[in-house]
Amino acid sequence: MKSSSIPFLDLNLSKQYVLEEMGYGTVTPDHAVTAILDEFFKLLEKEVVTEYIFNMYEGQMGDGKIIFGNTCLGAGNTITSLLKNSVKYVIFAATAGPHFDKRMQQVKAGDDMLRTYILDAIGTCIVEKTGDIMEMHIKQEINGLNHTNRFSPGYCGWPLTDQRNLFQLIGGRPCGITLSEVCLMHPIKSISGIMGIGQNVNQKLYGCNFCELETCYKRKKLKTRATV
Numbered sequence: 001m002k003s004s005s006i007p008f009l010d011l012n013l014s015k016q017y018v019l020e021e022m023g024y025g026t027v028t029p030d031h032a033v034t035a036i037l038d039e040f041f042k043l044l045e046k047e048v049v050t051e052y053i054f055n056m057y058e059g060q061m062g063d064g065k066i067i068f069g070n071t072c073l074g075a076g077n078t079i080t081s082l083l084k085n086s087v088k089y090v091i092f093a094a095t096a097g098p099h100f101d102k103r104m105q106q107v108k109a110g111d112d113m114l115r116t117y118i119l120d121a122i123g124t125c126i127v128e129k130t131g132d133i134m135e136m137h138i139k140q141e142i143n144g145l146n147h148t149n150r151f152s153p154g155y156c157g158w159p160l161t162d163q164r165n166l167f168q169l170i171g172g173r174p175c176g177i178t179l180s181e182v183c184l185m186h187p188i189k190s191i192s193g194i195m196g197i198g199q200n201v202n203q204k205l206y207g208c209n210f211c212e213l214e215t216c217y218k219r220k221k222l223k224t225r226a227t228v
Contacts, residue, residue, distance in 0.1 A: 001170070002137065003053040008045045011129040013122075015041065022121045036118050047103060050126060051175040052094035052134040056141065056197070059089050066194070071165050075194065076157035083148055086196030090147070091166060093174035093192040094134055096126040101187035123189035131191055138195070148201050152193035153183070160184075166192055 015037050019029060029037075059068045064077045066089065075083075083089070100123055107119050131150060138147060154160040163183040167174060170192075177190045185192065 001053060001055045002141065003051065003175070004134075004137065006050045006052075006130060006133060008048040008050070008126070011050065011126060011133070013125055013129050017129075018118075018122050018125050021125050022118070032114070033118065036115055037122075040119055040122055043103065044100065044122065044126075047099040048097060048126065049099065050095060050097050050130040052092065052130055052137075053170055053174045054090050054092035054134060054138060055170055057089050057091060057169065058087075061086070068169060071168055073165055073194065074159060074162055075151070075153075076159075078156040079151045079158050079194075082151065082156075083194070083196035083201070085200040085202075086148070086198045087145075088142075088197040090138055090195040090197060091169045091193075092131075092134060092150070092195065093167070093170055093177055094127055094130045094190065095175045095177050095185075095187050096123050096130070096189035098176065098187055100126065100189055104188070127189045127191050135195075142197050145197050145199055146201050146203055148196040148203055150191070150193050150195055152191060163192060166194070 015034075018037065019033075022029075057068045059066045061067075061080055061083065064074065064080055066073045066075055066080065066083070068089075104119055104123060107115050110116075135147070135150075151158070153162045153166060160183045163179055163185070167177075167179065174192070175190070176187075177192070178186050180186065
């Protein structure tokens with residue numbers, strides 16, 4: 001089992017990265033947005049330390065499942081196809097941590113939708129950056145083999161309730177993350193999932209075309225316009 005803690009500043013999170021997550025792209029945000037963003041960055045660099053943990057397993061895959069000894073992950077046919085050619089599997093979890101969660105609850109209590117939205121976007125970026133740093137650590141462990149993208153319960157047909165089985169493989173409460181009765185993670189800005197390891201895995205196979213979650217806000221919908 002490998003784990004690490006990362007201070008906020010070591011994430012190298014840029015404000016532009018957060019603005020892109022918020023949907024600004026090439027549009028310049030107004031002063032109110034940039035002022036709030038600056039304020040939160042100053043607070044979080046003093047408060048936030050993120051964490052990740054991962055472990056590597058050999059497993060058997062078949063019929064939409066991956067079996068690790070007595071533990072079975074029902075990841076579904078889509079994800080198992082994306083993990084094709086894996087010789088090992090990394091089970092992981094990462095979180096923005098309790099200090100970020102506490103700050104998020106304080107801002108929500110203030111009932112300011114703009115501030116809440118901006119901080120929520122920052123939290124998403126924090127945990128994604130934590131996952132990216134974790135991937136660099138994994139690359140050091142796999143001795144030149146390739147790895148797939150990260151796949152998580154709740155996406156691509158993988159039931160969210162399978163979080164319980166996944167958590168069993170990394171200690172039950174990885175990084176202090178707990179599960180609600182419906183398997184939502186707390187702290188809320190946390191991720192968990194699986195990656196495949198192997199010489200011939202395809203890291204680039206991913207995207208909205210594989211995901212079955214029609215309500216996802218990031219889903220790309222291809223629209224065609226007929227002309228008469």
